[in-house]
Amino acid sequence: MSRVCVIGAGAAGLCAARHLLVEPGVSQVDILEQAGQLGGTWVYTEKIGYDDFGLPIHSSMYKSLRTNLPKEIMGFPDFPVPESERSYLPAKDMLAFLQLYSDKHGVTKHIKFNHHVQLVIPKTGPSGELWDVTFKDMTTNISETREYDYVFVCNGHYNTPFIPSIPGLKEFEGDVMHSHDYRVPEIFTGKRVLVVGAGPSGMDIALEITSVTEKVILSHHLKEQPKTVFPDNLVQKPDVARIEGSKVYFVDGSEDVIDVVFLCTGYLYNFPFLHKSCGIVVEDNCVEPLYKHLVNIHHPSMCFIGVPYYVCAFSMFDLQVRYYVRSMNGTFDLPSSEEMTAHWEEEKRDRAARGYTKRQAHMMGPDQEKYYASLASEARTRTLPSVLTKIREESSIRFLHNLKHYRQDIYKIIDDDTYEIISNGKREILC
Ligand SMILES: Cc1cc2nc3c(=O)[nH]c(=O)nc-3n(C[C@H](O)[C@H](O)[C@H](O)COP(=O)(O)OP(=O)(O)OC[C@H]3O[C@@H](n4cnc5c(N)ncnc54)[C@H](O)[C@@H]3O)c2cc1C
Ligand SMILES: *[C@@H]1O[C@H](CO)[C@@H](O)[C@H](O)[C@H]1NC(C)=O
Numbered sequence: 001m002s003r004v005c006v007i008g009a010g011a012a013g014l015c016a017a018r019h020l021l022v023e024p025g026v027s028q029v030d031i032l033e034q035a036g037q038l039g040g041t042w043v044y045t046e047k048i049g050y051d052d053f054g055l056p057i058h059s060s061m062y063k064s065l066r067t068n069l070p071k072e073i074m075g076f077p078d079f080p081v082p083e084s085e086r087s088y089l090p091a092k093d094m095l096a097f098l099q100l101y102s103d104k105h106g107v108t109k110h111i112k113f114n115h116h117v118q119l120v121i122p123k124t125g126p127s128g129e130l131w132d133v134t135f136k137d138m139t140t141n142i143s144e145t146r147e148y149d150y151v152f153v154c155n156g157h158y159n160t161p162f163i164p165s166i167p168g169l170k171e172f173e174g175d176v177m178h179s180h181d182y183r184v185p186e187i188f189t190g191k192r193v194l195v196v197g198a199g200p201s202g203m204d205i206a207l208e209i210t211s212v213t214e215k216v217i218l219s220h221h222l223k224e225q226p227k228t229v230f231p232d233n234l235v236q237k238p239d240v241a242r243i244e245g246s247k248v249y250f251v252d253g254s255e256d257v258i259d260v261v262f263l264c265t266g267y268l269y270n271f272p273f274l275h276k277s278c279g280i281v282v283e284d285n286c287v288e289p290l291y292k293h294l295v296n297i298h299h300p301s302m303c304f305i306g307v308p309y310y311v312c313a314f315s316m317f318d319l320q321v322r323y324y325v326r327s328m329n330g331t332f333d334l335p336s337s338e339e340m341t342a343h344w345e346e347e348k349r350d351r352a353a354r355g356y357t358k359r360q361a362h363m364m365g366p367d368q369e370k371y372y373a374s375l376a377s378e379a380r381t382r383t384l385p386s387v388l389t390k391i392r393e394e395s396s397i398r399f400l401h402n403l404k405h406y407r408q409d410i411y412k413i414i415d416d417d418t419y420e421i422i423s424n425g426k427r428e429i430l431c
């Protein structure tokens, strides 16, 4: 009988617990969540900096956020987001959905809220490898160490800001902030704001703040130029070459005067609670060595749910969990550590050959379907229907070229390959 520790009660941790709780071979599931509530990313708070207990604020959620993917592809395979008129939901609806998922599967009562994981160390027990997990009850300041057979790391990766090295940034006299700390546009009223990065947050927030700023300069290196028509007080620029005094110089030789540098430059994977002996190294945003972006190759009784990005997140979490639980209960055996290492090294070579950088080690996007299929076939479980990735692709294109209106589109899944989209009053069937 196995005792399992799940770190985090965001979508990934909840999904892990949902499957573990019905597994006959699992006798104990402790879900350790540092916050006072579940939902992780989807919990909006006005606070920035530190919470009441002195822990860094986890969520990067901003007030106006609506999902950047339609709800039709944001649910779990066995638990879709409930029907409603719109496809793109506000964050509070996603949070309510996760609460419902957790309650319906009896997960909520297993969550130890306000329990912050401090340290995870592997050790050798009488019948193989075990884990010592030390966690602190933030309401009493009392720390405890418990022994587990398995550890599921589900702590999310949109919390630790990535700060790029821009010459002159450290000396910049104006404000510098990261999108992790962005909540409402008013803070930029009347300012000239340099937005660095045009990922989902950068694009969204740049557009949102044009309503209050004097000027927004959106600096990015998107391969495909967005066709979105932005308001007149937003200009697009290439990468920043350097900042000097209150001036920013771009790589095309142009320059501008700015008050604020607003970094929408993404996040870093961060596992501060993993002892060195866990054998996991994060370098240049590559977490290794992980087999299939999931299994700790040095200690296969530890897995990481949710590392890949540009995916159908909750569905992928579910598939990763099903995969791993099946390796636990003997449906299949994980390969030897030599084989897992060889597989990962081969994947790295393949990615490099296709022009991916090390920073993009866990980027899926076009690799999604292959990744899902490889997990499913090895664990003899159902893969994700291709309609999910098709809708994801369609939504991403519409995001780029019609940022202002794409969230009005309404999607409906017809079958595993086919969907319907109602856009601007027109109905289309796509497959
Ligand atoms: C602004 C924003 C918008 C997004 N929009 C979308 C979207 O529209 N569609 C989409 O699919 N995805 C979106 N995402 C991605 C989103 O993060 C994932 O979909 C998903 O919610 C991540 O779930 P998670 O469980 O991996 O991590 P999280 O939601 O971050 O949950 C991790 C949990 O672990 C807890 N934790 C961390 N460290 C510890 C510790 N040491 N001890 C105990 N507990 C700990 C945290 O408190 C948190 O509750 C968005 C992300 C951001 C930041
Ligand atoms: C826990 O420790 C913090 C910081 O040392 C302190 O401010 C707080 O009062 C303590 N709480 C309890 C319940 O002892």
Ligand SMILES: *[C@@H]1O[C@H](CO)[C@@H](O)[C@H](O)[C@H]1NC(C)=O
Pocket (backbone or CB within 6 Å): 019, 023, 024, 322, 325, 326, 329, 330, 331
């Ligand atoms: C193993 O776990 C999977 C997924 O939870 C389940 O469907 C399967 O029946 C389990 N197999 C055994 C032998 O318990």
